[in-house]
Amino acid sequence: MPGRLQNKVALVTGAGSGIGLESSILFASEGANVLLVDINLNNAQKGAAIIAERYPNVKALATKADVGKEVDVKAAVEKAVKEFGRLDVMVKKILHLLCISLFVDSNFPSQFNNAGIMHPEDDNALNTEERIWDLTMQINLKGVWWGCKYAITAMRENPTDESKGLHVGGSIINTASFVALMGAATPQLAYTASKGGVLAMTRELAIVHAREGIRINSLCPGPLKTPLLMDFLNTEEKRQRRLVHLPMGRFGEAVELAKAALFLASDESSYVTGADFTVDGGLSSAYVTPV
Numbered sequence: 001m002p003g004r005l006q007n008k009v010a011l012v013t014g015a016g017s018g019i020g021l022e023s024s025i026l027f028a029s030e031g032a033n034v035l036l037v038d039i040n041l042n043n044a045q046k047g048a049a050i051i052a053e054r055y056p057n058v059k060a061l062a063t064k065a066d067v068g069k070e071v072d073v074k075a076a077v078e079k080a081v082k083e084f085g086r087l088d089v090m091v092k093k094i095l096h097l098l099c100i101s102l103f104v105d106s107n108f109p110s111q112f113n114n115a116g117i118m119h120p121e122d123d124n125a126l127n128t129e130e131r132i133w134d135l136t137m138q139i140n141l142k143g144v145w146w147g148c149k150y151a152i153t154a155m156r157e158n159p160t161d162e163s164k165g166l167h168v169g170g171s172i173i174n175t176a177s178f179v180a181l182m183g184a185a186t187p188q189l190a191y192t193a194s195k196g197g198v199l200a201m202t203r204e205l206a207i208v209h210a211r212e213g214i215r216i217n218s219l220c221p222g223p224l225k226t227p228l229l230m231d232f233l234n235t236e237e238k239r240q241r242r243l244v245h246l247p248m249g250r251f252g253e254a255v256e257l258a259k260a261a262l263f264l265a266s267d268e269s270s271y272v273t274g275a276d277f278t279v280d281g282g283l284s285s286a287y288v289t290p291v
């Protein structure tokens with residue numbers, strides 16, 4: 001059985017931990033060649049090593065990039081195209097010459113702009129310092145903008161699917177958050193504003209690029225059992241303050257978000273664009289939760 005991302009290329013940021021790591025592994029298990037991008041190269045390399053051991057038929061590479069720096073994001077996308085994309089195009093050209101239209105997948109079909117930070121000094125309007133606000137926006141919002149900018153540039157270079165007469169675009173997934181949908185009395189103002197920006201920006205980009213075959217969706221996770229949140233909720237009291245509001249009575253797992261990202265990355269979501277794809281255990285639908 002071919003995988004859902006067979007012969008495709010995926011770039012994942014924040015791939016050294018949590019959602020990004022689980023998504024990289026899951027994408028590889030479905031046949032994708034994956035570029036794992038993280039500011040922490042060591043962790044990204046560990047992820048690539050896991051993939052190499054479990055799925056020897058696909059390629060996984062790790063690269064260091066700070067998504068808060070445009071030059072790094074550009075270099076990461078160019079590396080994905082150089083390492084995986086061009087080769088696929090050449091394979092396609094040879095097959096095309098042989099009149100075999102087996103590979104109609106795009107050479108660079110999915111990019112998961114997932115890296116983000118939640119700064120411990122992020123607070124309410126009065127206490128949040130400008131440097132914390134700026135750093136959060138730089139990584140969480142500008143980083144996603146640059147991810148989209150260079151993914152769109154690369155996806156425009158994709159070939160035309162001769163059988164359909166359509167330009168093959170790709171799928172871009174931007175990680176937002178449930179805090180972009182609902183307010184919390186435990187403020188992290190810069191983080192919340194950055195994620196609201198991701199949501200609004202993603203919708204607009206989805207509409208602008210819809211006719212190029214480039215689908216762009218937001219993923220809105222609920223609170224998860226990953227280092228990002230668990231390092232922050234470092235006491236039982238802090239965890240309980242959140243858990244009481246979660247209808248399922250538990251935090252989500254990174255792999256539960258990876259499965260949603262896989263759907264958005266694959267052709268199974270071919271008519272989904274501009275969505276605020278929420279995976280939050282019912283949190284944003286809840287008023288009074290079960291006891």
Ligand code: NAD
Binds near residue numbers: 019020116220223
């Ligand atoms: P995580 O901390 O487990 O992983 C985040 C990864 O991003 C880390 O490997 C880290 O090194 C990397 N990273 C941080 N800054 C970076 C930078 N400037 N450049 C490149 N890589 C960088 O976190 P996670 O829970 O997997 O979070 C992933 C995304 O999901 C984030 O955007 C986060 O805001 C969002 N999110 C998380 C939760 C949650 O509860 N964990 C909820 C909603 C949204």
